[in-house]
Amino acid sequence: MPDFAEPLARLITELKRLPGIGQKSAQRIAFHLLRAAREEAGQLSAAILDVKEKLAQCRVCNNICENDLCPYCRDPNRDPKVVCVVEEPNDIVGIETTRQYSGRYHVLDGALSPLRGIGPDSLKIKSLVDRIGQGEIQEVIVATNPTVEGEATAMYLARLLKPLGVRVTRIAMGVPVGSGLEFADEVTLQKAMEGRREM
Numbered sequence: 001m002p003d004f005a006e007p008l009a010r011l012i013t014e015l016k017r018l019p020g021i022g023q024k025s026a027q028r029i030a031f032h033l034l035r036a037a038r039e040e041a042g043q044l045s046a047a048i049l050d051v052k053e054k055l056a057q058c059r060v061c062n063n064i065c066e067n068d069l070c071p072y073c074r075d076p077n078r079d080p081k082v083v084c085v086v087e088e089p090n091d092i093v094g095i096e097t098t099r100q101y102s103g104r105y106h107v108l109d110g111a112l113s114p115l116r117g118i119g120p121d122s123l124k125i126k127s128l129v130d131r132i133g134q135g136e137i138q139e140v141i142v143a144t145n146p147t148v149e150g151e152a153t154a155m156y157l158a159r160l161l162k163p164l165g166v167r168v169t170r171i172a173m174g175v176p177v178g179s180g181l182e183f184a185d186e187v188t189l190q191k192a193m194e195g196r197r198e199m
Contacts, residue, residue: 128157
């Protein structure tokens with residue numbers, strides 16, 4: 001690795017900590033910031049600080065918000081009887097882009113991963129159980145990621161929540177639209193077969 005001036009090397013090191021940013025990307029971003037106007041760099045640093053200082057978690061669903069409640073929990077037009085459980089706040093974006101879901105959300109802040117020391121107590125599961133205990137929720141849609149950790153979390157939630165008298169469903173998974181079967185892996189095809197429906 002070439003020698004950079006200390007402030008530039010430090011910036012590259014910090015940028016590499018971001019997900020999906022390797023050495024070359026970090027260098028390109030660092031040199032872009034170096035060439036940018038001072039005001040542009042100031043706006044970026046102010047935006048980063050604003051995110052850390054002005055955002056918090058919704059007191060009901062754990063989504064990111066500026067106020068006490070996120071927009072989904074505040075919206076009286078959303079169905080309070082249906083709650084979609086996701087791992088992270090950014091998972092909500094994908095569901096909202098479909099424009100097919102009009103219920104509320106619950107963010108777990110991760111997925112079960114015993115190897116990384118993440119157990120049920122590390123996630124926001126107790127607050128979900130408390131919400132169900134209030135009696136308004138009738139269905140919980142588990143929309144955890146199709147990973148080993150996401151599947152383990154989904155199975156754990158199903159076993160935990162079904163005895164509470166709510167309907168627990170899992171989002172269907174399978175072959176993405178526009179893709180061919182020859183490109184799908186074994187697990188994806190298995191999930192597609194399991195999630196088949198009558199036509």
